[in-house]
Amino acid sequence: MLAGERHAGWADLRGDDERHLVLQGQQRPEPSVAPYFVEEIRKSLEQEFGADALYQNGLQVQTTLDAELQEAVAREGAASARDALAARGGEIGAARMIALAEAANRNPPVLKLFDATGHRRDVVEFHPAYHELMAYLARHGAAAGPWVAPAPGAHAARAALYCLYAQLEDGTLCPTTMTYASVPALRNDQALAAQWLPRILSNEYDPRFIPPEQKRGVTIGMGMTEKQGGSDVRANTTRAEPVGGRAYRVVGHKWFFSAPMCDAFLILAQAQGGL
């Protein structure tokens, strides 16, 4: 992982979460934190720079060891996810994932309004690296894991996965978060839940631009934020007017509307009974 980070130019990252490994003096240090990890680093440094550099001259090494996150995972009842999280950490820090994140961000999404014959499509095309990262998140339960397999600590384990992944790429976390957060709201409506949850709870990401009922997995976006509202969604002025059956006509102005390629959106609006 360190080699990958160094290759990508990340080895000199500084941050509050990093542990400082200071090797100075004649004797080997006896670290109180993560001794095996520290020993592994010590060995690789000695191999690369020689013992003199380590014990005579002194080196200060920054690592991405996150002891606080490990402690939080155990404290919040997610200790059983430890091995899976360690595996994810290894994958997320690998050079290939870093390259995918870079490609996804260097190639911004492109809005294509029409097809070759002039028909309206409104498709937002993303780089294949973006789709691969989305698939990775869905596969490892970042979108729906705790709802599919509810267990003590399941939400904490997912949050820890987020902490790891957020160090790699954030754009893909946005639709993944909204998909995860849509589940409790949808469960308030049995008919909608029956229609949408099977595909939301899928661990498959399906990037195809086709009707949601034909997809193996869907993503959900949200239209909550308005200019005057922000965190205080009670100040929202968008209206939802019933037009017959279960349908509403939504009229208003939303301010933040991320991830437009999601398969459906939860829109927060003032209806007859309030928000």
Ligand SMILES: Cc1cc2nc3c(=O)[nH]c(=O)nc-3n(C[C@H](O)[C@H](O)[C@H](O)COP(=O)(O)OP(=O)(O)OC[C@H]3O[C@@H](n4cnc5c(N)ncnc54)[C@H](O)[C@@H]3O)c2cc1C
């Ligand atoms: C990258 C990105 C993507 C987004 N995507 C979406 C999206 O797809 N759909 C969507 O609906 N929204 C989206 N949002 C908007 C996001 O939901 C809003 O930013 C959020 O609701 C906060 O609103 P605000 O930015 O206006 O901050 P404000 O509400 O103005 O808050 C500013 C500060 O005041 C604090 N604050 C606010 N109210 C209180 C209070 N009552 N008590 C104490 N402190 C308070 C906040 O903690 C914050 O520090 C996105 C935002 C970002 C940054």
